Amino acid sequence: MASAISVVLFDMEGVLTHYDRNARTGRLAALTGATPEAVRHAIWGSGLEARADAGELAPDDYLAALAGLLGCAVTREAWLDSRHASIMPNEEALVLARRVARRHRVAVLTNNCSLVTDYLEYLNPAVAELFGSDIYGSAMFGAVKPAAQTxxxxxxxxxxxxxxxxxxxxxxxxxxxxxxxxxxxxxxxxADALGARFVQLGLID
Incomplete structure (x- = not known):
């Protein structure tokens, strides 16, 4: 029998927000002059993003490595601009999270580097407002989901x-x-299925 639930821990992108990789790559390409294909390879194909999400690279080192792969400067502002372009709130899921938060503690655990969590008020204000300080990037724990240590x-x-x-x-x-x-x-x-599950678990009425 499952234990009573005291904390509900949400993933961010794919649950609380929609994530558009094409919007991100297109925006960074436009800001740097690189091609979207080059941006896509530099971020994901090279393994750079995974290393940053696992806490292996500090933000400045990550940005420098990204610039090296693209062969052009990548400012923090440009990176944040492109990341902002990739995020759209999932309003239905956020409504459910707010309802759960009335009686239970809620938090976020996301596979992301500290550039995301440190600037979440800009990147994802709806999530930042709802979850406050209880938003954790995988980089903080030195591994990405699905590693147990995360x-x-x-x-x-x-x-x-x-x-x-x-x-x-x-x-x-x-x-x-x-x-x-x-x-x-x-x-x-x-969100409909999640809401029904929350009702079954007694997390919302």
Whole structure:
């Protein structure tokens, strides 16, 4: 039997917000003069983004490495501008999170570097306002989901227990990683199904 839930831990992109990689690559290409294909390879194909998300690169080192791969300057402002272009709030999911937050603690665990979490009020104001200081990027824990240390580090930081933490993500591997780490898990498909699950669990009326 599942333990009572004291914390609901949300993934950000794919759950609370929609994420448009094409908008991000197109915007950074326009700002730097690189091609979208070059930007896409530099960020994801090279493994650079994964290294930053795992906390292996400080922000300035990440931006310098990105500039090196693209062969042009990449300012922090340009990076943030392009990242902002990729994010659109999922209003229905945010409504559910607000309802849960009336009676339970809510937090965010996202596979992202500190450039995202440090500038979230600009990048994603709706999430920043709702979750406040309880927004955690994987870089803080030295690994990305679905590594157990990412979930467990976040849960410890929250002062919670894994078995009493419900983790919600749109990626099956990340949900399974949470389950393997001892958390409860739910795969997000849409807000209607999530709302029904919250009702079943007694998290909302």
């Amino acid at each position: 979930y467990l580090g976040c849960v410890r930081h929250l002062g919670a227990q894994p078995a009493e933490t419900l983790f919600i993500d749109d990626t099956e591997a990340n949900v399974q990683g949470a389950l393997d780490a001892g958390l409860q898990g739910y795969r997000f498909v849409d």
